[in-house]
Amino acid sequence: MANASKSFGRWFHQLGSPKWFYQKSAKWLPWLWIATAVLLAFGLYYSLFASPVDYQQGNSVRIMYIHVPAAALSMVGYLAMAICAVIGMVWKMKMSFMAMRAIAPVGALFTFICLFTGSLWGIPTWGTWWEWDARMTSELVLLFLYLGFIALHSSFNDRSKADNAAAILALVGAINIPIIYGSVKWWNTLHQAYSVTKKGAIAPEMQTPLFIMIAGFYLLFAIMVIIRLRLEIMNREAKSKWLQEVIS
Amino acid sequence: MGSNNSNLEVKGLTISRNEQILLEDIDLAFKAGTISHLIGENGAGKTSLMRALAGLLSLDSGEVFWNSLKSNHPEANFSKVLLFLAHNLAMKHELSIAENLQFYSALRGKRASTSDIQQVATELHIESLLDRNFAELSAGQQHKVSLCRLKLEQTKLWILDEPFVNLDAQTRDWLSQQLMSFANNGGVVIFTSHQAIEGLKIHQRVSLSHQQEVSA
Amino acid sequence: MFATLLKRELMLARRNWVGILIPLFFFVMVVSLFPFAVSPEAEFLQQIAAGVVWVAALLSVLLSLDMFYRSDYQDGSLEQLLIMASPTQVALSKVTAHWLVTGLPLVLMSPVLAGLMHLNYSPDANVATSHTAVMMLSLLLGTPTMCLLGAIGMSLSLAASRNGMLVAVMILPLYVPILIFGSAVITASLTNSGYNAQLAILGAILLFALVLTPFAAGRALKVAVS
Numbered sequence: 001m002a003n004a005s006k007s008f009g010r011w012f013h014q015l016g017s018p019k020w021f022y023q024k025s026a027k028w029l030p031w032l033w034i035a036t037a038v039l040l041a042f043g044l045y046y047s048l049f050a051s052p053v054d055y056q057q058g059n060s061v062r063i064m065y066i067h068v069p070a071a072a073l074s075m076v077g078y079l080a081m082a083i084c085a086v087i088g089m090v091w092k093m094k095m096s097f098m099a100m101r102a103i104a105p106v107g108a109l110f111t112f113i114c115l116f117t118g119s120l121w122g123i124p125t126w127g128t129w130w131e132w133d134a135r136m137t138s139e140l141v142l143l144f145l146y147l148g149f150i151a152l153h154s155s156f157n158d159r160s161k162a163d164n165a166a167a168i169l170a171l172v173g174a175i176n177i178p179i180i181y182g183s184v185k186w187w188n189t190l191h192q193a194y195s196v197t198k199k200g201a202i203a204p205e206m207q208t209p210l211f212i213m214i215a216g217f218y219l220l221f222a223i224m225v226i227i228r229l230r231l232e233i234m235n236r237e238a239k240s241k242w243l244q245e246v247i248s
Numbered sequence: 249m250g251s252n253n254s255n256l257e258v259k260g261l262t263i264s265r266n267e268q269i270l271l272e273d274i275d276l277a278f279k280a281g282t283i284s285h286l287i288g289e290n291g292a293g294k295t296s297l298m299r300a301l302a303g304l305l306s307l308d309s310g311e312v313f314w315n316s317l318k319s320n321h322p323e324a325n326f327s328k329v330l331l332f333l334a335h336n337l338a339m340k341h342e343l344s345i346a347e348n349l350q351f352y353s354a355l356r357g358k359r360a361s362t363s364d365i366q367q368v369a370t371e372l373h374i375e376s377l378l379d380r381n382f383a384e385l386s387a388g389q390q391h392k393v394s395l396c397r398l399k400l401e402q403t404k405l406w407i408l409d410e411p412f413v414n415l416d417a418q419t420r421d422w423l424s425q426q427l428m429s430f431a432n433n434g435g436v437v438i439f440t441s442h443q444a445i446e447g448l449k450i451h452q453r454v455s456l457s458h459q460q461e462v463s464a
Numbered sequence: 465m466f467a468t469l470l471k472r473e474l475m476l477a478r479r480n481w482v483g484i485l486i487p488l489f490f491f492v493m494v495v496s497l498f499p500f501a502v503s504p505e506a507e508f509l510q511q512i513a514a515g516v517v518w519v520a521a522l523l524s525v526l527l528s529l530d531m532f533y534r535s536d537y538q539d540g541s542l543e544q545l546l547i548m549a550s551p552t553q554v555a556l557s558k559v560t561a562h563w564l565v566t567g568l569p570l571v572l573m574s575p576v577l578a579g580l581m582h583l584n585y586s587p588d589a590n591v592a593t594s595h596t597a598v599m600m601l602s603l604l605l606g607t608p609t610m611c612l613l614g615a616i617g618m619s620l621s622l623a624a625s626r627n628g629m630l631v632a633v634m635i636l637p638l639y640v641p642i643l644i645f646g647s648a649v650i651t652a653s654l655t656n657s658g659y660n661a662q663l664a665i666l667g668a669i670l671l672f673a674l675v676l677t678p679f680a681a682g683r684a685l686k687v688a689v690s
Contacts, residue, residue, distance in 0.1 A: 141640055144637040145638075151633050155625050155627075155630055156624055156625065157266070157625055158623075159266065161687060164687040165687050166620075168616070168683055168687065169617075176641075179641050327547060336539055336540030337540065338543065340539070342476060351468070355545075355548045355549060357465075
């Protein structure tokens with residue numbers, strides 16, 4: 001037990017070192033790419049060709065296999081950002097702030113993908129690309145939160161100030177998300193009851209490819225964050241000796 | 249060293265701005281009854297050091313101690329003890345001189361009486377301006393108003409960023425007198441100044457130089 | 465100490481009385497544009513009144529934030545306040561003053577706007593309605609939350625190189641819940657259905673914000689001066 005917590009402590013400490021992360025992540029990336037490619041290829045084949053057609057929605061249901069994973073990651077991304085913010089504030093860990101900054105645009109991208117595919121899906125289902133559906137509206141607000149975060153972080157000349165300020169915003173946003181989601185849902189039931197994702201069990205033949213796609217999206221998200229984080233490290237540690245040695 | 253002594257100590261202080269390390273692993277001690285002069289060229293980190301001592305700037309590492317207690321420890325009572333005068337005078341233009349000074353002393357827990365304010369103002373020859381709005385004063389007069397705070401607030405540590413700049417000879421002497429009598433009564437003074445101040449007894453000179461130059 | 469801080473804020477606000485009237489003018493002007501843009505028909509205006517008044521209130525609270533924070537940041541007073549008082553107290557004193565000086569007057573002004581928007585319109589002239597009172601109640605519970613959340617956004621953007629719009633971009637998404645429940649209160653009153661639950665939720669959000677936001681805003685102020 002003591003040993004486990006010790007090794008966790010060491011791992012945590014190493015993760016806090018930009019140098020360690022920069023060098024190790026270079027070795028992780030190829031493996032991550034392979035795993036992602038396999039999962040996504042398999043998942044896409046499964047979802048586009050091997051899964052059944054929805055008896056109501058026809059082939060358009062296949063958008064779900066992109067839409068739902070993107071939606072999941074958009075929220076997980078914000079949560080991860082808030083967790084990084086807390087770690088950065090409590091332990092004054094710079095790497096954590098860098099990770100927070102790296103997640104933001106990736107999370108925003110996935111939120112946008114979710115909204116975009118949702119709109120595409122809406123055209124055959126609703127007959128319009130935008131409907132004030134509760135989930136779609138929440139995603140829209142989430143996109144605004146991401147954009148607010150990015151706007152704030154890029155408005156400072158001093159990076160550490162930017163990190164600290166944006167961390168507070170990420171945390172405030174994360175606490176607000178459940179409230180926003182709850183109120184939007186309530187507001188939606190008040191007005192109309194459209195919903196793409198009908199409640200009820202999803203057919204198992206659809207479940208498997210969906211889970212594969214979600215797993216693939218998680219890995220894709222991780223890869224994009226790692227790449228952005230490496231760029232962030234290059235930017236911030238540009239003057240440090242180790243980085244100059246690595247590059248040359 | 250008695251426990252009543254007021255001491256400011258800094259251990260292992262590192263501060264950086266914009267990913268650039270300004271001061272690295274610095275140990276300093278400012279003892280009760282001393283006046284310390286911070287010296288260094290522009291950009292050497294004098295202002296940053298002062299702001300770090302005042303608890304405004306977050307430290308990369310290290311601790312600031314007041315009477316052997318961490319300065320952010322509630323029992324150190326640091327916020328009551330410290331008077332920090334920065335470049336900007338922190339006075340509201342729409343309030344009168346008296347109102348400005350009263351507010352700061354009230355925030356310390358003891359509102360300065362009109363006669364106290366009158367007295368300091370007389371020493372600095374601004375007694376006729378007390379009811380004017382701060383905005384109506386000349387730059388020199390505004391500076392004098394901020395110096396009034398030194399005598400109106402009961403503190404033990406003065407951190408003064410360029411207090412002598414743009415002062416006439418008379419006020420400069422007045423300020424030197426204040427620093428020395430404050431130190432004589434057990435106070436701690438830390439100040440920066442580009443010029444040497446005649447007649448001011450300085451106990452300690454702290455020289456800051458560029459610690460970290462990247463290109464070797 | 466809080467009393468001293470609050471007194472100072474209010475004194476400064478009194479000296480800046482024109483600055484305080486501007487958000488109120490803005491509030492009235494924005495609302496009075498709607499009849500021009502849509503239709504002066506009473507029945508129609510009544511339908512959109514809740515939303516229009518609430519959005520206008522949101523915007524004028526956001527626009528009035530600046531004067532409570534910016535000048536203290538620029539002239540160094542904020543540093544002095546944070547040295548001598550706890551950040552949470554400083555934030556809370558500013559929020560309180562901001563609400564007393566802009567939020568409360570907005571609530572008191574709102575009946576005029578309700579009149580402009582024909583909120584009390586009723587096809588049967590003999591029936592008196594209480595929609596205006598309900599609207600005031602919703603704003604009374606909603607405006608403090610606007611001031612609290614706005615304080616965080618404003619404090620965060622103080623040290624940023626661009627501001628103004630930045631505060632709005634950060635904070636408007638956080639205003640969605642109170643906007644939903646605030647205007648729902650009025651809509652419920654218009655349709656003669658119960659609005660107590662919505663009012664209770666607005667109150668709950670206010671209490672929640674009152675507990676957490678001063679702390680966050682205080683931290684944000686600390687970051688701004690660092």
